Every structure is written in C-alpha cells, then in structure tokens.
Amino acid sequence: MADTAGRLPNLAPDLQHLLGRHATQALTVLLASLSRQPLGVWLVGGVVRDQWLHHHRAGAGGQGGRVQPMDVDLLLTPDPQAPELTLRQLAPRWETALAAAGWSLSAQVHGDFGTAQLTLEPAQARQPPHPTDRKLLTVDVAMARTEHYPAPGENPRVTLTASPDAVLVDLGRRDVSINAMALPWPHGPLLDPHGGQSDLERGLLRFLHHTSLRDDPTRVIRAARYGARLHMDLDPEARRQLQDTMARWPWRREPPCPPALGSRLGMELALLLQQEPWRQGLSLLQDWGALDLVDWSGSLQQDPTWRRRLHWATRWNLPLLPALLMGAADPLAVAQRLQLPTAQQRLMAQTLALRDWLG
Template sequence: MEIPDVPKPLLEALRQAAEGRRCALVGGVVRDLLLHRHHEDPWRGLPDLDLVVEGRAADFVARLADALATLFAVPVPLRVQEHGSFGTLELELDLPKEQGGTWLLDIASARHERYPQPAENPVVSLGALDDDLARRDFTVNAMALTLDGAELIDPHGGQRDLSARQLRFLHPHSVSDDPTRLLRAARYAARLGFDLAPDAQVQTHATLSAWPWQWRPGDDPGQAPPALGTRLRMELELLLSREPWRQALAALQRWGALVLLDPQLQADRQWRRRLHWAQRLQVPLLPALLAGARDPLALAERLQLPHRQHKLLAQMLELEHRLQSQPAEQPPSAWCQCLEAPGLSPEAVALLVARGTANGKPLLRWWLRWRHVRSPLTAAELMREEGLRPGPELGERLRQLRLTALDR
C-alpha cells in the first residue's frame, strides 16, 4: 500500500535505522490511510508520523541520524525531544524543500502496559510490536503498516470495524483501566463519524454504573487518580480545541460518559447554550462547560485547571453571589460600579452571561456597551478647564463624569 506524501528517501532512512528490527507506522496514520484507500474518506494529510520500534527508541534515533547523513547530499537538521519515561521521542526533521520540507515524527519504543489500579498510570516495560498494539484504545487504532507499505498488521480486527465505522475496545477492562478512552472515542466519533460498537456500549454502561474506581465524586479532589483528573482534563482540552465539540460532547452525553466529570453535567441540557455564548464572548470553553457542574470549583481542582481558568470560575461564582443583593432595576452607573468592583474581571461577567442568570440583560449590555463608555472630558481637559491636578481628586472627577454619561 503506497504511503502518500512521505518522501521515499525518508522511508529508506527509517528502514535503514530499523536494522532488521520490527518498525512500523501505527495509529491514526494507518487508520486514516485505510479509510482513504478503501472507504473513500477524504485524505486528511499527515501532520506527523507515529512509529513504533522494537528496542529502545533512542538507539533507533541515533541510527536514523547516520542514515539521513548518508542518504541526503546536504546535512539534515534533527531536533529531538524526549517525553517522560515511556520511551517516546519527538523528532523534527528539516529535509530539503524538494524532499518534503519539515517533518514531525513520534518514535516510540514498543512497550507492554499493566494497570496496577483502575484509572492509575500504567506500569510500562519494553515489549514487542504485538504488545504495543494490544495496549491501544480501539481496534481501528491497533493496526500497523510496515515502512515499505507491503504488510498490514491487524491482530484485533481493525479493518472489520473500519468498514462498520465503529469503535471497539480491545479488552473487557478497557474503560475501567483508562476512562479517558471514552473521551478519545467521542473525539473520533465527532471527527470521523464513528460510534461505539454494541459491545463497547455495554462495557461503557456497565463500568460507569459499577464505578470501579476507589475515588468517588465528593472525595478529596486532590486524591483523584490521573485518568479521572489531569489526564481527563488533557483529553477535554483536545476535544474542545481540535474537534467538532458539539458532536463530541453530545456523544459523551448519549453514552452516559459525562458522569465522569459530574452527574449534574450528565443531566445538563444547557451546555450547548453555555458553550455557544462562551464562544461568542471569547471565553475559554472548558470553564464554560464546568460552570454547569454541581461544584465547579471542586471539579476544577480535580482536573487541575490552569490557574487563570480556575480563578475565572471562582470570580464567576463570587459575582453570582454579589448579584443576589442587587436590585433588578437600577441605572447603568450602579451596574457598572457593581461589575467593575475590585476582584472581578470582564471575563467573569461574560462567563456568567454564558452560564445564564436572571440579570443576564444588564450584564450583556455592560459587556457590549457600558464598559466602553468613557468620561466626556479627558484628564488634560479637566486640568486645563477646572484647574485640577493629577491625583485622587482628578480620578474621582473622571469617574463621576463617566457615570453621569452612562445614565444619560
């Protein structure tokens, strides 16, 4: 099977670096190539290449540098970045422009994984290519293609599931071991038009109903295992930034999987509205999603949201509390003094508008119009016409003139 877009000299260098050890393209590139060749899906291109090599990836990369120097008449700059302790190296190659230009490669050592506890990080050891394919999330991602495109390795029936456009887990404990696989399923469902296979839906429902993880909602958020905490957040960020998120979140809710975040979010029917308004008001989507949870701050702590987003949720809740004592009918100047109080940011107002509040109209008017109103006279004009000097008195005069202008 021909591998489009990949320069033949690069493939030859990769083959030479393998030195007789099994090395193959894996994951999304193989899946998308088969979808394009056999199922008439549009070719999505190759933003990077994922390869698995038996043995240590660092040794492979050293041999690759020698092979590139031999095959290309000019030096090929090669930048390497190592990712964690899992034997994965990210390479950036600057090939001659006529040979394809810059290429990104992820080179991973074939490995075996074992989960000591559900939702914890796995224990990793070097393994064979078959071990590496067996640790993956879905059958359609557990295929490999030799570098010459001559052999397709499909030990788990991935081609069958591609034809049916369905996502099937590799073993009965897939969701229990790593619940973030459900978020990846939603990403693929939204991007490729897939759905969970029937047995995958059964496993999902049974696992979520049993909740096999030692940590439960209401426990200390800081004690949540990685697949219910930081790794869950990372998958959500990818879903919201790279995928058709409406379809992806709808799939998660249809499968009952939003309960991984919060039972109230699973029952929530307002998330589309919140995220639509968040997008319009240029508010980060993840805090807008979490704003519908029973306890947004506890969920933000569990997921370890970036400090800025965590603070934004806290400000939104503080603003909501302050508005409870505000009269519904008051002039724009009073609204501005409330919404511009120290400790609040404009984004917090926008997030509360997106979340939905009884005071939504004046908050939206403040966001769109009132906050942009300025004093009709500048500081320089006040100093010239009223003899004021720089200082608190001048600042207070500018503020009062602005408030008067607002109420007009």
Template sequence: MDLPGVPSSVLEALQGAARSLGIPRLALVGGVVRDQLLHQRCGRAWSGVPDLDWVVEGDAAALLEELVRQCGPRRITDVQEHGAFGTVAFQLDGIPLDLAMARQEHYPGPAENPVVRAGTLQADLARRDFTINAMARDLVAGELIDLHHGQEDLASGQLRFLHGSSVHDDPTRVIRAARYAARLGFQLAEESRAQICSTVAQWPWPWASGDAVLSAPPALASRLRMELERLLEREPWAAALDLLAEWQALPLLDPQLQQDPHRIERLRWARRLGLPLMPALLLGAADPVAVAQRLQIPGKQQQWLQQCGAISDWLADTPPALQASPSIWSTALEDQGWQPEAVALAVTLRPRQWKPLLRWWGRWRRIQARQTARDLIAAGWQPGPAIGAELRRQRSAAQDSSR
C-alpha cells in the same frame, strides 16, 4: 507504502536504515494508518499528515544514528531524544518523524498510570484504545498489520474499544471515544457502550490506601482534563458532548453535568465571546470551582469561575436596576474588582440582567474620558483628586451617551 505529501525518499531512507541494522519491525502506527485507509478505501478526504509516528522493534536511538550515517546530517535536523524508552523526534528532509521503541504495559489498578516496559509491535498495538487505531504499516515487511479487525470496523463505521477492560483501565478513553465518534461520524459498538455503562455505574471508584479511602489519583484527573481540552479545542464539540450525554458518561466529570439542559447554549455563548470553553462547561457542575480544582484547569480560569459565582449571587441580591444607565452599571461592576472574563462568563448563564453585562463586556468598559490627566493639567487644573473625579465624570458621560 504511499503516503500523500511524504516523499518516497523519506520512506526509502527509513527502510534502508532498518534493514541495515536487522530491525525486524519498523511500523507506522496511529491515526495516519486509519486515515490513509479511510481515504483509500472509503473515499474520505485526505486531511494531510500532521506527524508520523513509528514503532521500532529495537533501539530507536541506534536507528537514528544509522539514518545520520546513511543520509548525512544535512538531511537529518531538529533531533530531540526523550523518554525512558529512547524515543527520538527529528526531521528527515523536512518531514517530522517520531521513533519509539515497541513497548507493552499493564495497569496495576483501575485508572492508575500504566507500568510500561519494552515489548513487541504486537504488544504495542494491544496498548491502543480502539480497533481502528490499532493497525500498523510495517515498512520492513511491506504489509498492513491488523490484529484486531480494525479494517472491518472502519468499513462499518464502528468505534470499538480494543478489549473488555479498556475503560476499566483508563476511563479517559470514554472522552476519546466521543472525540473520534464526533469527528468520524462513527457509531459506538454495543459492547463498548456496555463498558461505559459499567464504568459509570461504579464511579467514583474508591481508591484505598491501607484503611483510608482516597479521591481519584491526580494523574487521572489530569488525563481527563487533557482529553476534555482536546475535545473542546479540536473536535466538533457540540456533537461530542451530546454523545457523552447520550452514553450517560458525563458523571465521570460531575453527576450534575449529565442533567445540564443549557450546556450547548452556554458554550456557544462562550465561543461567541472569545472565552475558553472549559469553564463554561463546568458552570453546569454542582460545584464548578471544586471540579475545576480537581481537573487542574488553569488558575485564572478557576478564578473566573469563583468570581462568576459571586456575580450570580450579586445579581440575585443587590444589582442596579435593569434599566439603569451604562455609567451606573459600569461603576457597580468595576467597584467589585471582578475580572472582565468572569463577567462574560456570567453572561453565558443568561441571567435576567445579561444584556447590561454583555454591553459592559463588549463596549462600556472600553469607553474612556475624552481628556487625559495631562490634558487637564495643561488646561490649568491642579494635580490632585479633582482630576480623577473629572475624568470619571467625563467617562460616565461618554458611557451614557453611547446608549
């Protein structure tokens, strides 16, 4: 096995320790296998190895102990053990590695967290999301394992769910599909698209407990948020969101997001203003705050959304005149106590008054009086309310002169 950027000594050490313990399978899994094949066979640029994930048919902790015995503690550093299945993370010769025991899983109900137990490499690969991510390179046998025709889909540029109930088991795979399709430029296979249509047609599923019908499990909402965050932070998000809209999949988050013609423009404004993209996306929902709460986005972003709604109401009711001076706009906005980010978020909606909002966000709010309270006292002013009034007067004058 040859991995650009990974010394052969690292792979030889892993192979030697696995064979010493009689481990039948030690396999590299995940996106590295996919990206290596895209690089070798399809001419894609090699983007490097951010991490190396290995699946062990056996005891991962015992394999680490054998590595320490054979290589010595100077080559093995930053050891961390976590997880019910003895997953271990460490560095070997400075290369980050993760070892996990092979496992299998089943879903007790639609979209619920899976029940996981120890299994084989074959069962572990069957847990994956897409055929192109369900391949492995076995270091012990020195072979590529492709049980689900992932190489064929790589060659044809197809993104295909691993099995017929992939989306039924975990709807967050739909967002993952948009992430990979946008990043790799792949097309979603027809049967995979049919899975998405079937899921959305039944959404939201009723989760029953006795005679009561409950909302979606919190764990599912959290997983949806995490996948959406990855899409917005790491991927070509405009293309990925367009794909979700094309697949009619945005109702998984909120039905009104499917009919949101200003989505991309709003997010481009948010990026330009240095705002997180998530709240800007949720502004297109029927009730942005409710969706934000359900997805459990950070509390401060929920507050921005709530205040953005209040700003929109204020702009429709009693705002200053559009041509009012910078000081009048600044006083009106600041008297409300809104967070600056909420005002910037309101700019992304492009209301009629977006220009004074933008100027306050970008310039007017940062302008200060030319003197400080200390300067005024040194000049003979007596401490008291008059100093505050003078500082406000100076600041207003400086704002108005900045036009």
C-alpha cells in the same frame, strides 16, 4: 475474525495525499534511516487508519479527501539477536539523515518510557506547492512495550519488549480496534489482529478488552474524539462496558480519584475542544452517559445549556473547557481535579462570584 493480511495501495502516494509532498519526503527519509537499523519499523495508529479510510472511501465513490492526521505514529520492534539500541542512540542518526535532505529535527526523547516526539520542519523556508501542504510534521516514535495498570485509573507500568510477537503485544494495549492496525515499512501486508478494518466499515468504535475503561477511563474521551472526527459511534459491547464502569466507578467517594487520572481526563477534554468537531464530540459523550466521569454529581451529564455557554465562549475567544465545566454542581472542584491551569480556575472563580452577585 481479525484480518491479518489486509491490503492498502502503494504507501508513498497515500502518505502524500494525507500529509502533503514535503512532509511525506521528510517522513520517507526518517523511515529509511530507521530501516537501516536492526529494527522492525511499523506505521501504526491514526495514519494507518486514515490511509484505509481514504483508500476505501475514494474507491467506493465516497469522500476521499484529506483526513489530515494530527501526527504520525511509528512503532519500533527490536531484533532480539542484535545489540540493544535506544532512542537516544538513534536520534543523532535521524538528525544527520534529515539534515542531508534539507530538514531540521527537534527531538524530545523519554528514554525510560522508550518514546520520542520528533518535530520535523524545513531547514530553510520554501513555498509548498499546495496551500494545505505541511511545512512541519510531528512524529511520535515508540519502542514496542507492554502495559500493566496497577489500579484503576493509575498510570500504567511500562515494560519494553523484544519478543518475536512484539508488534502484536504492543497493538493489544491500544484504545480502540481502528487504532490497533500496523503497516510494516518498507513493504508488507497490513496487520489487523483486532478487526479494525471491519469496524471502520461498520462505523463502530470497539474497545480491545473488557477492562479497557476500568484501566483507563480517558479512552472514552478519545473514542468521542474519533467518533466526532470520523462519524462513528460506540458498538453495543463498548456501551455496556461503559455502563458497567460507571456503575462500579470507584472514586465517587474515598479514596480520591488518582491525580494522574484527573490530569489525563482534563488533557483529553482539552484536546477534544481544541482539535475536533467539539459539538459532535460532547454530544456523543452526553449520549453515552460519559460526562459523569467528569462530574460525579450528574449535573454536567444532564446539562442542557452547554452548547449556549460554549457558543458564547467561542464568540468571546475564551477557553472552552472552563465554560463546559461551569455546568457542574461544583465547577471549581471539578476544575481542580482535572488540574486546569491556574488562570482558567481563577476565571471560573470570578465568573461564579459574578453569578452569585447578580443573583
């Protein structure tokens, strides 16, 4: 049963441990500015998950060191009785509040999708008190929404929602249960409608519904990223869903794979290789049988040499994703489907030509 009233310790000290003192100060200013509007403000996703891990690992005598989330995710739930507020209206208010506290704000607002990516950095150079303290913080802000996938692998259709249960609706669209927890600002119990705390305790990655991978197969790549970073594995039902999705995989022949899906697969693999313990992440994907999502021929899934290729690519400071894809039956076709940069595709073509010339 999901725990909707979990507990975490005082929020500010935990954030300071995860983000550093300066970044926590900036985030607190932003959160205070948001809380003055007719909005519900929630921390969601990785920062909540990592707070839980830090608190419970440290409390149990485990490793309570910094998990260092890549960014902070905020969810805004509008007051249905208040005039509608857009992120474009809110961004100047954030900028003013942060400037008064000595921080500058760069905001990319995507109004049609109700999202914004904020980059916060000190307005003037200063030396943090600790070498790992941050001088820059990325915050992803999103209005609560619902998503509908018109076809497997297509981009979802997004509808913003101001319903009374908007936060629950929004959490229900997320990838795995450990990322479907929310913590209200400035205070309140942890909201965990999908049992994320239990899955963290068990070290298991669980998709939220039975069509998660059919709707968006890139979720399995993200699962491998979390698994590599947090030492977790797919739960049995998630493995069955992956096997079923692979058996019904609709793009082995016509119609072709949706371009949006190919692009997203490429981006998620690139993130795994750039930001995560990629050896562990790729090993998980191979163990799960998920590399067939990338190369339908099965060659990459059965490839025993990818570790050696990526080792040498690392030594020679070459991009890792092209090196991985060289194990596919038709590397250039896969690179085109994943929409790799032109320079990387050219490098792959030259490598293939050299390999053919050498016999």
